[in-house]
Amino acid sequence: MDSKTRASLRRTALLDLQTRLLRAQAQQFTTSAVGLMGLPANVAASPKVTVYDCQNTTSIPGKAIEHPEKSKDGAVRATFDNTTGVASFFKDVFGRNSLDDAGMTLRSSVHYGEGYNNAFWNGSQMTYGDGDGEIFIELCKGSDVVAHELMHGVTQYTLQLVYENESGGLNESLSDVFGSMFRQWLNKETVDSADWLIGADILGTKAKSLGYDCLRNMADPESPKCLGRQISHYDQYRTGMDPHESSGVANLAFYKIAMALKGHSWDEAGQVWYNVVSTWGSSPNMTMQQFADATLHSAQALYPKKPAVAAAVHEGWDSVGLRPTVAYAGRKAMAS
Ligand SMILES: [Zn+2]
Structure with a gap:
């Protein structure tokens, strides 16, 4: 440098x-x-x-x-x-x-x-x-960068997540999730055609020449092509970790859930996330596990006749080490 x-x-x-x-x-x-x-x-x-x-x-x-x-x-x-x-x-x-x-x-x-x-x-x-x-x-x-920063404002008026430790990681992840969804919505992308990169449109020539392709990658948080690499499993989380690093866990969960549900990320996965953001109320020290539980609750409440949504939410979180703990009818069947 x-x-x-x-x-x-x-x-x-x-x-x-x-x-x-x-x-x-x-x-x-x-x-x-x-x-x-x-x-x-x-x-x-x-x-x-x-x-x-x-x-x-x-x-x-x-x-x-x-x-x-x-x-x-x-x-x-x-x-x-x-x-x-x-x-x-x-x-x-x-x-x-x-x-x-x-x-x-x-x-x-x-x-x-x-x-x-x-x-x-x-x-x-x-x-x-x-x-x-x-x-x-x-x-x-960067359309995702703009939506990311504005989402910090939405979080301030809703969940009010403190910007440190697990709530900080969630705060950052919400901004990435809504940032990525906005970029996909703007470009009319499906979950399959989207690249799931954050900041890909704002990289300078030197960063590109060094092989970087984004700031963060929601599909692969540990990718060496990210300028800011993240963790991808809750096992890797440590107290005091930078929110930009710990946010990879919730980013990957959202990506997996959206991919399982197909179509547009903002249709079902996005609605589940937004339901937690807009209805849960002030939760300054929310943990990642609590957020995972909340999304499962929202998935069941929003899509009572479509159990595939709750199933995808359950599986997505489980795969990053945060299996939702609220009562869930489909859980036993999936565990076998
Ligand atoms: Zn941020």
């Missing part, structure tokens, strides 16, 4: 720490606000999407862009288009009105910092770096 790349990664790491602290504060604030008043009624038709330009500084939000939908700046346009797409995805597929389900404006800032190799949700808005051009290009150009 040359010094330019190293310096840009060091800046990225420092800024990430600040973002995590900010996000934790915002989550606490959301928790108390929701607890005090409840969420506002679901009123707006579609959320407003706004884009700001940091002009390569680290001050947020930056300068407001008047008509992002007509901008000649590729980052502004990609951010506007992908964010608008994610809002439609949540609305059309899950009936959700923006991140808070109450139509909140989706605000994003682009051109954050210099050569910043990351994107983040800070608890109230999205921010995208330009990438250093070597490891990453402009991060807003």
Whole structure:
């Protein structure tokens, strides 16, 4: 790694720490606000999407862009288009009105910092770096990356998973799962035609020349072609593990369940996941086992006449070391 790349990664790491602290504060604030008043009624038709330009500084939000939908700046346009797409995805597929389900404006800032190799949700808005051009290009150009970051906002308003240990891994995985589903929905892919890669569209030339093809691979979390390799079985989980690494367990479970159910990932597997997200309520320290149990419960509740869905959910989690423990009628038959 040359010094330019190293310096840009060091800046990225420092800024990430600040973002995590900010996000934790915002989550606490959301928790108390929701607890005090409840969420506002679901009123707006579609959320407003706004884009700001940091002009390569680290001050947020930056300068407001008047008509992002007509901008000649590729980052502004990609951010506007992908964010608008994610809002439609949540609305059309899950009936959700923006991140808070109450139509909140989706605000994003682009051109954050210099050569910043990351994107983040800070608890109230999205921010995208330009990438250093070597490891990453402009991060807003990855539809899955945009949906990943926005899903952190949905999690903040729903399960409120703390960003550490098992709940942190689940938080990260939910963002990958909904990020990948959004990219598949946008490209009209079935579970078989999808590549299940995260971040494949934002890799820079150097990363590609070194043989990397993605940030993470939901179908193969341990693949050496991933810039960020993950664990793929709960046996490998250790307390304190980075959420981006432990999330591989739940990513692989979702992939296996979607593959078993065929068709579109957002139709059954996605609905089961979203049902847990939207109905379980605040569960800051949820464990992976509890989440697995919750998905089985949702599969049975949503598809009482289609036991294949619950069976696929059961099998998928079992294969990553998290066999759901709630009463399950089909379990005995499958174990034999
Ligand atoms: Zn994330």
